[in-house]
Amino acid sequence: MLEKTTRINYLYDFYQGLLTPKQRNYMEMYYLEDLSLGEISEHFNVSRQAIYDNIRRTEQMLEEYEEKLGLYRKFQKRQELLGYLKQHTNNEKTQQIVDKIIEIE
Incomplete structure (x- = not known):
């Protein structure tokens, strides 16, 4: 898990400019500020599932950017x-x- 978190943090550093403000907010809160899905969902007044789905899609996007740009x-x-x-x-x-x-x- 720590390896995945470290990798996502690096990918985020390299590709955050390609993300939407909402994606950046969710990723920063989850990965950099270490907030739970529940805490993020309360802050934005959306469901935990919506936060989870957005974070997973964003992680996939970061991996795709890395695959293409390296x-x-x-x-x-x-x-x-x-x-x-x-x-x-x-x-x-x-x-x-x-x-x-x-x-x-």
Whole structure:
């Protein structure tokens, strides 16, 4: 469950601009603020089932965006390569450049 939550949070970070305001609100409240479906449904005065359905559809949309665009996959690969460079570089100047790239990421 923790892996799924982490993945959805990353996908949300990359693709939130493609979601509607309602989808962003539900996802933020559920995943970032850790509110229950009941708490979210009370806040918006809709059924728990409506919140659940919207969140599941939004999760599917995020996965489809990732399948098509691959931003999270590319991010993970960059992080892996930067970690490798950081471990295997003896040159101080190169280490500083790698550190700056990691800060940007």
